[in-house]
Amino acid sequence: MSWSSKPARLRPARRAIKVPKSSSVELEIPRQVPWFLYLIECLDGSIYTGITTDVAARYAAHACGNGARYTRSHPPARLLASVEYPDHSSALKAEYRVKQLKSGAKRRFVTELSLSATGFTAANITESLWKKAIRIP
DSSP: OOOOSSOOOOOOOOOOOOOOTTSOOOOOOOOOOOEEEEEEEETTSOEEEEEESOHHHHHHHHHTTOSOHHHHHSOEEEEEEEEEESSHHHHHHHHHHHHTSOHHHHHHHHHHHHHHOSSOBGGGOOHHHHHHHTOOO
16 A cells, blocks of 8 residues: 555535425625726826726725826826726726726826716716727827
8 A cells, every 4th residue: 555645635525406396596696897098197297097887986995095007106196087887897997998098098088978978877988989099189
């Protein structure tokens, strides 16, 4: 009998849950929480972009120094805009797209948002709005 120096890996047994056919079990579908893209103007004039499910709490975290590393050294001055998205994936894609813009284009984007509607949702962000934001001066 040979003994290995490595301990055996123990895995919990996988068991299927059996539900009787006669029972009426209601499965609760988790409600999808909306995600928000937000833009913060920092004290030095730079613009920080991020996503969250709670903009007010996230801004407070940035303001007290518990947010992102960038906002610890560039404290926030004000919240420029926030846009609601139906899920994390679409908010993440929008964040990437905004982060690719230069500072002037980000400011035009915020201006176009404020001119287009007071309630920002993903439906308000159209291709033409993106194109207006990234136009060359």
